[in-house]
Amino acid sequence: MTVASEVRPLLQMRGITKRYPGVTALDNVDFEVMPGEVHALVGENGAGKSTLMKILAGADVKDSGRILIGGEEVHITTPQEAMRLGISIIYQEFNLVPYMNAAENIFLGREPMSKVPGIVDFRRMYAEAERVISELGVRLDVRVPVNQLSVAQQQMVEIAKATSRSARIIAMDEPSATLTEHELENLFSLIRRLRADGVSIIYISHRLDEIFRIADRVTVLRDGKLIATKPVSETSREEIIRMMVGRELKDTIPKKEVAHGDVVLEVKGLNRSGVIHDISFAVRRGEILGIAGLVGAGRTEVARAIFGADPIDSGEILLEGKPVTIRSPKDAIRLGIGLMTEDRKALGLILGMAVRENVTLANLDPLSRLGFVSRRKEQEVTNRFVEDLMIKTPSIEQAVQNLSGGTQQKVVLAKWLFTQSKILIFDEPTRGIDVGAKTEIYQLMNRLAEQGVGIIMISSELPEILGMSDRILVMHDGRIVGELSREEATQEKIMFLATGGK
Amino acid sequence: MNRRVSHFGSRLAYSYGIYLFLLLLCAFFELETGTFLTAQNLLNVLRQTSVNTILGVGMTLVIITAGIDLSVGAILALSAVLSTAVIMKGFPPPFPFPSDVAMKPAWPLRTSIPFAVFVAALTGAVCGIHNAIPIVKLRVPPFIATLAMFSLARGFAYIYVGGGQVGNLPEEFTAAVGEGPLMPVVAISCVVVAHIILTKTRFGRAVYAVGGNEQAARLSGIDVGKVKFWVYVICGTLAGIAGLLLAGRIGAGDPKSGMTYELNAIAAVVLGGTSLMGGVGSVVGTLLGAIVIGCLEAGLSLMGVQWFVQMVVKGYVILLAVIVDQMKKRSSF
Numbered sequence: 001m002t003v004a005s006e007v008r009p010l011l012q013m014r015g016i017t018k019r020y021p022g023v024t025a026l027d028n029v030d031f032e033v034m035p036g037e038v039h040a041l042v043g044e045n046g047a048g049k050s051t052l053m054k055i056l057a058g059a060d061v062k063d064s065g066r067i068l069i070g071g072e073e074v075h076i077t078t079p080q081e082a083m084r085l086g087i088s089i090i091y092q093e094f095n096l097v098p099y100m101n102a103a104e105n106i107f108l109g110r111e112p113m114s115k116v117p118g119i120v121d122f123r124r125m126y127a128e129a130e131r132v133i134s135e136l137g138v139r140l141d142v143r144v145p146v147n148q149l150s151v152a153q154q155q156m157v158e159i160a161k162a163t164s165r166s167a168r169i170i171a172m173d174e175p176s177a178t179l180t181e182h183e184l185e186n187l188f189s190l191i192r193r194l195r196a197d198g199v200s201i202i203y204i205s206h207r208l209d210e211i212f213r214i215a216d217r218v219t220v221l222r223d224g225k226l227i228a229t230k231p232v233s234e235t236s237r238e239e240i241i242r243m244m245v246g247r248e249l250k251d252t253i254p255k256k257e258v259a260h261g262d263v264v265l266e267v268k269g270l271n272r273s274g275v276i277h278d279i280s281f282a283v284r285r286g287e288i289l290g291i292a293g294l295v296g297a298g299r300t301e302v303a304r305a306i307f308g309a310d311p312i313d314s315g316e317i318l319l320e321g322k323p324v325t326i327r328s329p330k331d332a333i334r335l336g337i338g339l340m341t342e343d344r345k346a347l348g349l350i351l352g353m354a355v356r357e358n359v360t361l362a363n364l365d366p367l368s369r370l371g372f373v374s375r376r377k378e379q380e381v382t383n384r385f386v387e388d389l390m391i392k393t394p395s396i397e398q399a400v401q402n403l404s405g406g407t408q409q410k411v412v413l414a415k416w417l418f419t420q421s422k423i424l425i426f427d428e429p430t431r432g433i434d435v436g437a438k439t440e441i442y443q444l445m446n447r448l449a450e451q452g453v454g455i456i457m458i459s460s461e462l463p464e465i466l467g468m469s470d471r472i473l474v475m476h477d478g479r480i481v482g483e484l485s486r487e488e489a490t491q492e493k494i495m496f497l498a499t500g501g502k
Numbered sequence: 503m504n505r506r507v508s509h510f511g512s513r514l515a516y517s518y519g520i521y522l523f524l525l526l527l528c529a530f531f532e533l534e535t536g537t538f539l540t541a542q543n544l545l546n547v548l549r550q551t552s553v554n555t556i557l558g559v560g561m562t563l564v565i566i567t568a569g570i571d572l573s574v575g576a577i578l579a580l581s582a583v584l585s586t587a588v589i590m591k592g593f594p595p596p597f598p599f600p601s602d603v604a605m606k607p608a609w610p611l612r613t614s615i616p617f618a619v620f621v622a623a624l625t626g627a628v629c630g631i632h633n634a635i636p637i638v639k640l641r642v643p644p645f646i647a648t649l650a651m652f653s654l655a656r657g658f659a660y661i662y663v664g665g666g667q668v669g670n671l672p673e674e675f676t677a678a679v680g681e682g683p684l685m686p687v688v689a690i691s692c693v694v695v696a697h698i699i700l701t702k703t704r705f706g707r708a709v710y711a712v713g714g715n716e717q718a719a720r721l722s723g724i725d726v727g728k729v730k731f732w733v734y735v736i737c738g739t740l741a742g743i744a745g746l747l748l749a750g751r752i753g754a755g756d757p758k759s760g761m762t763y764e765l766n767a768i769a770a771v772v773l774g775g776t777s778l779m780g781g782v783g784s785v786v787g788t789l790l791g792a793i794v795i796g797c798l799e800a801g802l803s804l805m806g807v808q809w810f811v812q813m814v815v816k817g818y819v820i821l822l823a824v825i826v827d828q829m830k831k832r833s834s835f
Contacts, residue, residue: 309721333723347721350714352781361711362722364704371703415722 008071010035010200011056011169016065018051018224025051027224028065033169038191038201040215040232042208044244044495046460047221049204053171056202057089058082069169088162089171094154098147102157103129105146106164132164136190152183159190163199170194171202176210177296188214206294208237208499220244237501238492245462245491253467254439256446260470261285263321264454265337265423267306270315275301276478279315283423283454288445290469291458292494298478299458300342303425307339308332319422333362338421340412342428342458344405348412351401355393356382358400358411363419385414390440406437413444424448425456430464442468462491476500519826520773520790527794531801538801545683549751551796552685553578553760556744557767558774558788559692560737563700565771567733568713568780569637569644573651574741575763577629579756580659581745585622586668586755589675593617599663605670615675618746626742629655630735637734638727644734652764659757668755679750688747689789692740696785709733713780769820770795775827794819 009032018026026048033039041049054060056067058076067074069085076082082089096105103126104111112128114121129142138156146154155175162170176184191201191214203215211218212232220227220243227243263282270279276298283289291299304310306317308326317324319335326332329339341347349358359382360367367377382396391410393403400411409429416424426445430438445455445468459465465472472489474482474497482497531538557574564571587595592608607614633651636642678684700706708729711719720726749755773791776783798819802812 307721328723328725329721330723330725339721341721346715347717350711350718350781352714353710357707357710361707361719361724364707368704371705373702373704373707375702 007034009033009068010037010070012066012068012071013052013056014066014068016052016055016067017063018048018055018060019063024224026055026062029221029224029226031219031226031229033200033202034216035168035200036195036198037217038195038203038215040203040205040211040218041221042205042211042218042240042244043221044460044462046223047244048224049221050173051224052221053089053173053202053204056082056087056169056171058087059089083165083167086166086168087171088165088167088169090155090158090162090173090175092174092177094158096146096154096157099145101145102133102140102142102149102160105157106132106142106161108161128164129160132160136160136163137193138186138190150183151178152180152186155179155187156190159194163194167199169200169202171204173204174206174296175203176205176207184210206499208240208501211240212237241492241495241499245495253463254442254446255467256450258286258446258449260287261452264319265306265456266318266321267302268316268318270302270305270317271313272301272305272310273313274478275310276305279305279480281473281480281483283456285422285452285454286449287470288449288455288457288468290465290472291456291475292460292462292465292472293475293498295460297475297498299475300427301478302475303339303427303456303458306332307337307425309339333419333421336420336422338362338416338419338424340416340424340426340429342431344408344412348415349400349408352399354397355386355391355400355403355411356396359385359396359414359418362415381418382414385418389414389417389444406433409433409437409441413441417448421453423454423456425458427458428460429457430459430461462494465489465494466491474498520775520787520794520823523823524790524794524797527797527801531797531804535801535804538804543800543804545686547793547796547800548683548686548689549680550800551792552689553744553748553751554763554766554770554795555689555789555792556692556740556747557763558770558792559696559785560733560740561764561767561771562774562776562783562785562788563696563709563733564644564737565768565776565778566700566709566713566780566783567730568716568778569730569733570768570778571633571648571734571737572645572764573629573633573648573655574737574744574767575760575765576652576655576659577626577738577741578745578748578760578763579758580629580655580662581622581625581742582749582759583659583663583668583755583757584625585618585742585746586671586749587662588618588621589614589671590668593621595621597662599666599668601664601666607672611672611674619743622742622746623739624742626739626745627735628738629742630738631731633738634731634734638730648734656757663755663757667757668749669753671749671753671755676750676753679747680753685747685751688743693785693789700785705729705732710781713782715781766795769816773820773823794823 011033013031016026016029029052031052043049051060055062058079058081061077067076074085097108106129107125111120112124126142133140133142136156136159140149140153140156146157175187179187194201205211215232217229217231218235218240219229220240222244261284264285266282268280271277279302293299305312308328308331317326324335345351356378360378364373367374379396385391386393386396389410392407400408429441449455457468466489470486472484472494473480474494476498484493528539537543561571561574584595587599590605590607592614629651633648636647637644700709708724711724712726712729716726748759752759770791771788772778773794774787776787798816799812802815
């Protein structure tokens with residue numbers, strides 16, 4: 001489709017700025033969508049796509065900027081307001097009530113009423129639902145609970161929910177993530193049908209090939225800034241990748257070259273059905289192995305499988321050449337493996353517990369006799385780490401929930417250092433922490449490498465991956481799709497592999 | 503504010519409100535009746551509080567792991583009939599329990615009492631294991647698993663005595679339990695031991711960790727299933743022991759005993775500042791909570807307030823105490 005110049009944009013977002021504590025998520029971003037246009041929105045993790053959509057959906061409030069619909073300024077402060085204006089967002093996690101059927105979901109909260117007050121007119125509701133569904137050219141039973149439908153069908157129910165509210169703008173966040181090729185083709189023909197009816201689609205995806213198949217224009221965001229908006233016909237995959245990553249490596253990453261020892265961990269053919277497939281790699285003492293990939297590529301799942309947090313279907317783990325069985329994190333820790341989880345608040349810390357109790361939690365053995373924990377030894381250990389890592393806390397008895405993000409991360413780090421693991425897996429080690437604390441964490445990784453610890457670092461920040469890793473694995477769709485040495489790796493090569501390029 | 507009640511200073515500060523409330527309560531009853539603060543009455547209050555304290559200690563452990571145990575009253579009843587059957591008929595007790603009225607103990611009390619204590623504890627432990635297995639292995643919500651035991655244990659108690667009860671308990675037994683300081687001594691011992699376990703041992707640390715953040719605890723190498731298993735077994739065992747004591751105090755092994763005691767125990771735990779969300783709490787708080795409830799009941803009875811009015815007062819006191827506690831926590835953030 002070509003966008004005629006006399007057609008006015010349906011949606012205009014002008015100079016949108018949004019700041020969170022410590023980070024500018026969106027910086028003066030302009031974004032517009034024409035009626036009947038499929039507009040792709042791309043960018044790396046954290047580029048600001050989700051924030052922009054949340055603001056459009058009324059799920060988050062902008063700090064400044066204007067939103068115009070059909071040329072008129074609107075003030076979207078609640079999801080209800082967004083819906084009233086004809087904006088619908090289909091999130092990756094569907095907003096469906098699993099035990100209700102398609103019809104009930106489509107009309108949730110606005111059920112057609114019979115003449116008797118308070119009584120739902122089910123006959124009309126089912127008739128309406130069937131009409132909406134068939135208008136989309138979809139076949140599904142509107143009387144079956146949605147949790148018995150396939151993911152693709154559930155997505156259709158979400159779209160039906162949007163069109164039945166006569167949505168004019170539908171944003172889809174990673175709609176293809178869990179679809180098969182055939183289902184994807186169905187989705188595309190549905191999108192074309194909606195486009196023909198004049199509905200505008202905002203299509204957010206990491207998969208660049210899809211963008212070239214379906215989108216009319218593409219907008220690239222990077223670090224919260226608008227980089228460019230271009231017709232798809234006038235750009236290329238390579239150009240989009242360049243626009244997504246195009247940032248200079250900063251000198252804040254203090255990588256130290258360390259001689260590598262023997263292989264300390266080897267993984268052979270690790271499988272977890274539907275999650276990770278045929279994962280094989282090895283890590284040497286003193287080596288930092290980076291794992292790159294987009295969100296949902298299966299990187300965290302690999303870490304959890306090695307650590308015994310999730311069961312595996314097949315595969316082998318060798319530690320210092322010997323096969324080991326890891327059924328639980330307890331086994332992994334005993335064997336000398338540590339996992340610093342990505343989400344420290346939900347998985348890494350007991351927030352209500354003191355710094356002391358969190359630091360010693362994974363390794364109480366050397367601190368206790370006959371089941372009794374020695375408070376004195378605990379204090380010694382904790383004080384040592386507080387000093388060594390410069391953990392900023394008023395007291396080691398402080399509950400960790402009262403500490404800053406960087407300080408909390410150091411507490412988690414101290415916990416794993418105290419286990420004296422041979423292998424440490426860092427999952428997004430610097431997410432949400434300030435630059436100073438980041439550098440300290442990099443230096444610590446260097447120190448650990450020097451001591452002969454094998455390090456696996458999962459990160460979505462390319463400069464960090466490129467700066468710290470000796471070797472880089474790239475994952476896509478639950479598989480390792482490439483391995484790059486420190487010398488040959490570039491941001492473009494990593495993004496090419498991570499977005500499914502071959 | 504440090505929400506974990508971990509050392510004595512902060513615990514004092516934390517429980518300050520409930521201490522004050524307890525003092526005011528005692529002062530009020532003393533002014534109203536003139537006989538509340540006598541040694542005899544206070545010992546009596548402590549005796550009446552003991553069963554609730556023992557149940558509350560086990561309940562505290564369970565609730566700190568973010569669980570709940572609705573079956574302690576029923577376990578208490580089952581243990582009461584089985585352990586008193588040992589006192590009357592020796593070990594092992596016959597099944598079903600004979601319903602002859604003029605019964606004499608088969609063994610001298612000195613011989614039968616160790617067996618009775620053993621049976622009481624074992625009954626509770628078995629019920630606790632029965633609670634724990636579905637919770638740990640099949641991920642049945644604790645509310646449901648223990649609700650089933652709430653019905654099961656009492657049902658078995660009735661089956662065992664054929665709808666009757668185990669009566670004619672020897673007087674040396676009922677006097678020893680019902681008149682001396684035995685019950686308060688057992689209750690306080692339970693509090694002390696549980697307090698030491700919670701604050702000084704690895705197991706105690708694990709209990710708080712599981713309730714504070716189960717996922718993080720697991721990823722720190724804690725065997726979450728094992729921790730949960732043991733708190734339900736401990737809770738059941740304590741309910742079993744409470745069953746024998748209560749039987750001694752009321753003079754019979756009665757399958758009807760201990761009705762709604764699980765709710766009193768939960769009330770004591772909550773009054774003591776333990777969070778139903780898990781991760782926070784102390785057994786010393788629970789002891790105080792149990793004493794507050796005991797004083798309230800005893801004082802109101804002494805004043806001649808009817809029991810149904812007492813229920814209303816108790817209901818509002820619990821509600822108010824928890825609201826005040828919530829406000830305290832909110833204002834400190």
